[in-house]
Amino acid sequence: MPHFELVMPKMGESIIEATILRWVKGVGESVDVDDTILEIATDKVDTDVPSPVKGILAEIRFKANDVVPVGQIIALIATTTENLVDDGLSVSDLPAKSQGTTPIPSKEVPKPEGGKSPTLAASSNKGSGKPGRFFSPLVRTMAAREKVSAAELDAIAGTGMMGRVTKADLLGFLDARGQKPTFQPPGKIMTSGHDEIIEMDRMRKLIADHMVMSRRTSAHVTSFAEADVTEIVRWREKVKDSFAAKYQQKITYTPVFIQAVARALRDFPLVNVSVDENRIIVRKDIHIGMATALPTGNLIVPVVRHADQLSLPGLTDRVNDLAERARANQLSPDEVQGGTFTLTNVGIFGSIMGTPIINQPQVAILAVGAIKKKPAVVETPYGDLIAVRHLMFLSLSYDHRVVDGALGSSFLRRIADYLERFDASQET
Numbered sequence: 001m002p003h004f005e006l007v008m009p010k011m012g013e014s015i016i017e018a019t020i021l022r023w024v025k026g027v028g029e030s031v032d033v034d035d036t037i038l039e040i041a042t043d044k045v046d047t048d049v050p051s052p053v054k055g056i057l058a059e060i061r062f063k064a065n066d067v068v069p070v071g072q073i074i075a076l077i078a079t080t081t082e083n084l085v086d087d088g089l090s091v092s093d094l095p096a097k098s099q100g101t102t103p104i105p106s107k108e109v110p111k112p113e114g115g116k117s118p119t120l121a122a123s124s125n126k127g128s129g130k131p132g133r134f135f136s137p138l139v140r141t142m143a144a145r146e147k148v149s150a151a152e153l154d155a156i157a158g159t160g161m162m163g164r165v166t167k168a169d170l171l172g173f174l175d176a177r178g179q180k181p182t183f184q185p186p187g188k189i190m191t192s193g194h195d196e197i198i199e200m201d202r203m204r205k206l207i208a209d210h211m212v213m214s215r216r217t218s219a220h221v222t223s224f225a226e227a228d229v230t231e232i233v234r235w236r237e238k239v240k241d242s243f244a245a246k247y248q249q250k251i252t253y254t255p256v257f258i259q260a261v262a263r264a265l266r267d268f269p270l271v272n273v274s275v276d277e278n279r280i281i282v283r284k285d286i287h288i289g290m291a292t293a294l295p296t297g298n299l300i301v302p303v304v305r306h307a308d309q310l311s312l313p314g315l316t317d318r319v320n321d322l323a324e325r326a327r328a329n330q331l332s333p334d335e336v337q338g339g340t341f342t343l344t345n346v347g348i349f350g351s352i353m354g355t356p357i358i359n360q361p362q363v364a365i366l367a368v369g370a371i372k373k374k375p376a377v378v379e380t381p382y383g384d385l386i387a388v389r390h391l392m393f394l395s396l397s398y399d400h401r402v403v404d405g406a407l408g409s410s411f412l413r414r415i416a417d418y419l420e421r422f423d424a425s426q427e428t
Contacts, residue, residue, distance in 0.1 A: 012334030
């Protein structure tokens with residue numbers, strides 16, 4: 001065939017379009033199989049689009065920031081030089097490599113002081129240790145800036161598509177060897193006098209727009225409750241080693257919280273709803289989003305689907321998997337779509353409570369605060385006693401257009417009741 005038609009890929013069942021972030025390759029540039037041609041974004045998930053064929057990029061049909069439907073042709077790749085002439089591209093328009101001449105050598109990266117191994121040249125296309133291994137321009141630039149040698153880069157286990165090394169992989173490598181990254185993507189930080197101006201990245205802009213839209217859309221009300229989670233704390237301390245040995249998973253509090261929320265949503269189905277103008281849509285499935293902080297400082301909300309149908313070990317496996325892949329930028333677009341309720345754990349960062357903003361089009365979001373030891377009154381058959389207990393605040397923000405105070409407060413109290421009645425004798 002004279003040309004290969006590159007189409008906007010389908011990134012998930014519910015994804016119908018994607019935004020072009022930037023073209024890595026330009027018209028007339030040669031591409032190899034698996035070379036990244038462009039970067040696209042769906043919601044908060046950014047993805048590289050690799051070339052399925054070897055050839056020359058003959059035509060680009062959309063520009064950066066265009067929103068393109070799935071399946072639409074976005075570029076043409078010519079697989080022979082003759083095809084390029086048909087498209088109006090002369091041989092002189094092509095890069096030297098595609099003409100069969102000697103390519104222009106890349107600039108050398110100076111050797112670091114102290115006689116250490118040479119770093120990866122930012123302009124090279126491959127690492128030196130493993131033939132044919134691809135590194136994105138961002139990873140190559142970071143590696144050169146942080147003085148990561150080609151051998152070190154080749155040794156990093158990539159978690160990206162087809163084993164590629166991602167930015168998160170490289171940051172993890174730098175962190176493991178005790179090096180604080182100094183790299184900043186070009187154009188991100190500008191200085192003005194004594195102040196530092198940081199331009200918002202794409203994800204931060206999306207988060208900002210979503211939060212402002214939510215405040216404008218919903219009539220936010222927040223209710224608070226305090227839960228005694230002493231039995232949960234004691235149970236986790238007792239079983240965490242055996243749980244890890246049995247399931248190869250670290251047990252955290254998040255799966256326990258999600259389990260309590262899922263049970264309460266079954267009891268109060270009118271909280272598991274969304275609003276469409278003047279209609280209330282009651283969601284029959286319980287899909288709970290869990291707000292996850294990323295190494296970049298941004299936030300993403302992967303979704304635990306059918307949370308009410310999962311056991312505690314099942315929830316643990318799902319929560320850990322989503323959290324790990326979220327931080328490694330490996331989530332698919334479908335995994336951040338379709339939530340019916342959201343949980344955010346502000347206690348991880350030391351906050352005792354918060355007033356979270358509703359994740360549209362949902363109508364409620366729960367924040368769990370830090371677990372603190374406090375003196376509390378405990379009822380016993382022998383009378384009331386004061387004892388040291390593990391207490392935690394719960395904050396429920398809800399849309400007062402459809403959730404009244406009685407419903408919101410009752411639902412919140414039910415979550416607290418499930419936490420306080422946790423069966424600490426259950427087997428893992």
